[in-house]
Amino acid sequence: MATPQDQQLVEQWRSIQNTYFRTAGAIDRALEARFSIGLTEFEILDLVADSTDAACRMKQLGERTPMTQSAMSKVVDRLEKAGLIARHSCEDDRRSLFLELTDAGRALHGEAAVEHRALLKENLA
Amino acid sequence: MATPQDQQLVEQWRSIQNTYFRTAGAIDRALEARFSIGLTEFEILDLVADSTDAACRMKQLGERTPMTQSAMSKVVDRLEKAGLIARHSCEDDRRSLFLELTDAGRALHGEAAVEHRALLKENLA
DNA sequence: ACAACTTATATGACGCGTCATTGAATGACA
């Protein structure tokens, strides 16, 4: 029934869960408190900030995160309403959207990233 | 700004997130499909099944999971409605609750655990 | 050029988790 192997798997799993929740929670709370954005919003900002290629991005960003397409759409909604990101329609394919940080978005990302990295370091020791 | 250390931290973090989402998603879908319970419900069943001591448990279970007290309460609600678990009031301290698997709960947990461990093995390689 | 299919994003209903609060029982201490 409960082989030692199973025990070890379960242990490993619980450890991952704890690390994940602790870290995600800490980052989320910190970003919310200081910048009024959640972890999810930050992750999108971070991905867009990292993107150098000028391709139509919504889709491609989706490949770099475990988020659903639907979730992404709503996160981008919030970021747009917050004035941190802009959607540009894409000339080649008018179904696609091109995302770009606004100045405010870029500024906020810069500051938030410092906090983000610091909390990662603190929690992933 | 983006030191190699930071890069590595972010990599590590993304890896944890991916593992977590992939694994949790797989287990959740499988349990939902075959037993009509989610991962969260299973985790509570699993904790209760593992508990040998007869202490008043709601509280103590809370210490073994990243779940909120409020979340636990609702999960237990669902498990109770599904007839898998029973709440008993605790004589020593009438604020506390004592949880116990029903026969159906024990049976379901036994089968679900096999699936759970199998999916852990598959995803945490 | 016209259907039928596929792809990119948006949206609405819904479920779950969280926060803040409540209710009830207990403890502490004068």
Next chain:
DNA sequence: TGTCATTCAATGACGCGTCATATAAGTTGT
């Protein structure tokens, strides 16, 4: 014993993610 603080659990409002769809644009084959 009476008051005040503390602890355990439940609840309601709310936000976010998911699923299933909708909308719109592109693609393919004839």
